[in-house]
Amino acid sequence: MASPCDVLVDTDDEGVARAAVEAARDEALRVERKFSRYRDDNIVHAINHAEGRPVAVDDETAGLLDYAATCHEISDGRFDITSGVLRRAWVFDGREHPPDPRAIAAALALVGWSRATWREHTLTLPAGMEIDLGGIGKEYAVDRAAARIAEVTGAACLANFGGDLRARGPRRGGRPWFVGVENPAAPGSVPLRRLELAHGALATSGDARRFVLVNGRRLGHILDPRTGWPVEGAPRSVTVMAGSCIEAGTLATLAILRGAGAARFLEEQGVQHWLIE
Amino acid sequence: MLLAGTLPAAAQAPVAAGWQLEATGLLYGEQARARVVEPMGRLTRLFANGRALSLGLAVDAITGASPTGALPSGQVQTTTSASGATTTSSSASLLPTHPFEDLRTAVDASWVEPLGTLLSATTSAHYSREQDYASLGGGLKSSIDLLGRRVTLTVGGGYNHDRVFPTGGTPVGLAPDSDPRVPGENPKEVATGLVGLAHVVNRRWLLGVTASESRERGYLTDPYKVVSLVDPATLLPDAQVTEKRPATRRRDDVLGSSVYHLQHDILYLNYRYYWDDWGVRSHTLDFKLRHDLGAAAWVQPHVRVYGQAPAWFFVYGLTHGPPLPAFASADERLGPLRTTTFGGTYGFHVPGSRGEFTLRAEFMYQWLVGHPPEAAGTSGGGGGGDHDLRRAIAAEAEGTEGNGRQFGTSIGTLLIGYSVPF
Numbered sequence: 001m002a003s004p005c006d007v008l009v010d011t012d013d014e015g016v017a018r019a020a021v022e023a024a025r026d027e028a029l030r031v032e033r034k035f036s037r038y039r040d041d042n043i044v045h046a047i048n049h050a051e052g053r054p055v056a057v058d059d060e061t062a063g064l065l066d067y068a069a070t071c072h073e074i075s076d077g078r079f080d081i082t083s084g085v086l087r088r089a090w091v092f093d094g095r096e097h098p099p100d101p102r103a104i105a106a107a108l109a110l111v112g113w114s115r116a117t118w119r120e121h122t123l124t125l126p127a128g129m130e131i132d133l134g135g136i137g138k139e140y141a142v143d144r145a146a147a148r149i150a151e152v153t154g155a156a157c158l159a160n161f162g163g164d165l166r167a168r169g170p171r172r173g174g175r176p177w178f179v180g181v182e183n184p185a186a187p188g189s190v191p192l193r194r195l196e197l198a199h200g201a202l203a204t205s206g207d208a209r210r211f212v213l214v215n216g217r218r219l220g221h222i223l224d225p226r227t228g229w230p231v232e233g234a235p236r237s238v239t240v241m242a243g244s245c246i247e248a249g250t251l252a253t254l255a256i257l258r259g260a261g262a263a264r265f266l267e268e269q270g271v272q273h274w275l276i277e
Numbered sequence: 278m279l280l281a282g283t284l285p286a287a288a289q290a291p292v293a294a295g296w297q298l299e300a301t302g303l304l305y306g307e308q309a310r311a312r313v314v315e316p317m318g319r320l321t322r323l324f325a326n327g328r329a330l331s332l333g334l335a336v337d338a339i340t341g342a343s344p345t346g347a348l349p350s351g352q353v354q355t356t357t358s359a360s361g362a363t364t365t366s367s368s369a370s371l372l373p374t375h376p377f378e379d380l381r382t383a384v385d386a387s388w389v390e391p392l393g394t395l396l397s398a399t400t401s402a403h404y405s406r407e408q409d410y411a412s413l414g415g416g417l418k419s420s421i422d423l424l425g426r427r428v429t430l431t432v433g434g435g436y437n438h439d440r441v442f443p444t445g446g447t448p449v450g451l452a453p454d455s456d457p458r459v460p461g462e463n464p465k466e467v468a469t470g471l472v473g474l475a476h477v478v479n480r481r482w483l484l485g486v487t488a489s490e491s492r493e494r495g496y497l498t499d500p501y502k503v504v505s506l507v508d509p510a511t512l513l514p515d516a517q518v519t520e521k522r523p524a525t526r527r528r529d530d531v532l533g534s535s536v537y538h539l540q541h542d543i544l545y546l547n548y549r550y551y552w553d554d555w556g557v558r559s560h561t562l563d564f565k566l567r568h569d570l571g572a573a574a575w576v577q578p579h580v581r582v583y584g585q586a587p588a589w590f591f592v593y594g595l596t597h598g599p600p601l602p603a604f605a606s607a608d609e610r611l612g613p614l615r616t617t618t619f620g621g622t623y624g625f626h627v628p629g630s631r632g633e634f635t636l637r638a639e640f641m642y643q644w645l646v647g648h649p650p651e652a653a654g655t656s657g658g659g660g661g662g663d664h665d666l667r668r669a670i671a672a673e674a675e676g677t678e679g680n681g682r683q684f685g686t687s688i689g690t691l692l693i694g695y696s697v698p699f
Contacts, residue, residue, distance in 0.1 A: 163358030177355075205359050239357055
């Protein structure tokens with residue numbers, strides 16, 4: 001998952017703590033093996049190299065594809081698991097890089113969930129198109145890992161994979177978990193806020209200091225799949241609380257994709273959220 | 278031990294001329310903190326005319342983590358972020374630590390030269406080096422037997438020139454961590470003097486008293502320690518600065534010791550009172566009993582209790598906002614520290630060999646008690662309250678009455694030694 005994964009378990013029993021960490025690790029590795037686009041032995045690789053042929057998928061994959069399809073629909077195409085190829089047209093290293101309109105156009109030609117055929121556990125992508133479940137896979141892994149810890153140990157726990165987290169149960173004495181919101185301008189320094197979480201999830205989305213300068217303008221790394229260009233006017237950081245990490249993560253990403261409309265979007269959704277401009 | 282040098286010659290076991298080799302291996306571990314492995318060797322040559330040469334070599338491999346001096350965050354157990362970092366999952370009630378790794382090498386040599394039958398002089402020198410510290414020093418000590426050798430007077434002095442060159446440069450004291458550091462090294466000088474008197478009360482009982490004073494000058498700050506700044510509204514830390522200590526320190530101590538030979542056992546009792554001009558005052562009481570198990574083996578249980586009053590500039594945290602005081606440190610070793618130690622040594626000869634093995638195991642528990650000095654809470658904007666903020670923060674984060682035990686540290690030491698004359 002290429003990011004630090006922490007598991008907090010409220011227990012005095014080292015055996016329980018070890019069992020929890022092992023359960024979380026095993027589940028995280030399983031989800032990563034199955035859905036990483038950097039492997040050549042999984043369902044995502046099979047879909048991305050089908051060259052226009054239909055690919056049958058299992059229930060778990062179908063669940064994630066159904067979810068991605070719904071997000072695409074309710075976001076008017078802003079959330080799109082086929083948009084990963086757009087990254088080829090941009091370099092987000094904080095330096096001045098004039099974008100190449102031909103590269104963007106070429107990438108856009110391979111983007112668009114509406115061009116995929118998804119029905120009855122079978123996905124057919126036009127040749128050359130790819131899916132990338134990275135936008136929901138990590139959050140899904142957090143939910144799955146937290147569920148596995150609860151199953152295996154019964155202890156209250158909090159799983160945090162690279163800044164997206166899910167809590168199952170308050171700590172003993174009914175105390176919530178204390179979660180800081182990272183200062184996007186100074187990761188690793190004192191958190192900007194302290195949130196309390198007993199059940200449910202928190203996820204944060206933002207430009208994370210990955211950006212490109214275009215004529216001196218700072219553009220964050222989140223791309224709008226409809227234009228091929230970075231979203232402008234979005235908050236530096238959006239944190240959303242929801243029942244599951246996959247929902248919290250998607251809502252945070254969708255908010256960023258709304259640019260300056262992020263706050264209004266989250267208010268319409270009726271979820272608790274915290275923005276850092 | 279200082280006392281060793283003040284023992285009257287008559288009280289020391291008569292030793293035949295020859296070589297003696299001692300080799301020890303020491304393992305030291307603090308619970309969830311530092312680990313030290315120290316192999317050491319010493320070669321001693323005793324000459325028939327009372328001269329003696331001693332050469333020592335020690336290597337310490339140190340790894341682990343040490344408290345930074347910062348307060349527990351009290352705030353968060355983990356963070357949500359867009360950067361992919363989880364930042365910290367250390368509990369809101371745990372003391373922040375920083376990892377370290379170092380290798381220290383030390384060599385020393387000493388020479389005893391008898392001057393007539395009643396007087397002797399000892400000259401010594403040592404050098405040690407680690408990644409960010411070097412120490413070079415020497416000493417002279419002279420003993421004279423008086424009153425028919427019932428009393429021995431010892432007078433000595435020493436001088437150390439140390440150099441401190443912190444990794445990444447020397448931080449400016451009481452400034453944010455991020456401030457630029459000053460490259461180069463910092464000198465530290467230590468001059469020590471001692472006077473000791475040992476008295477053979479009777480055939481069984483030996484009493485001694487030693488007073489020593491040392492004066493330190495130079496860089497006495499710990500470059501890796503910090504002090505938390507506490508938000509006066511929430512009483513939670515929201516920033517931190519590097520620590521700063523005065524550039525001089527005068528340290529004094531008096532050690533009283535008694536060695537009593539019972540019918541079969543030997544009882545050792547030491548008491549030490551220490552004080553310095555940083556306000557640290559400490560008492561140490563040390564008890565050992567050597568009990569022979571036949572001719573070839575012995576055991577020696579050991580108990581020590583230690584208590585100290587904190588330095589005047591010791592704080593748990595400083596209030597964020599008002600001007601900072603001139604000096605501040607949150608280093609536990611300058612705080613209201615208590616330790617208790619239990620241990621024992623087992624020594625035995627392997628049949629048919631002249632060598633002796635010793636096996637020592639000790640357990641120490643250390644913790645902070647009481648309140649830092651009132652002055653720190655009222656002057657110079659210091660303090661952040663006059664109570665142990667660490668406990669208050671931990672109690673708030675954990676929802677329990679902070680009993681402070683979570684800030685105690687358990688320390689274990691295991692030593693295996695072998696000495697053989699040849």
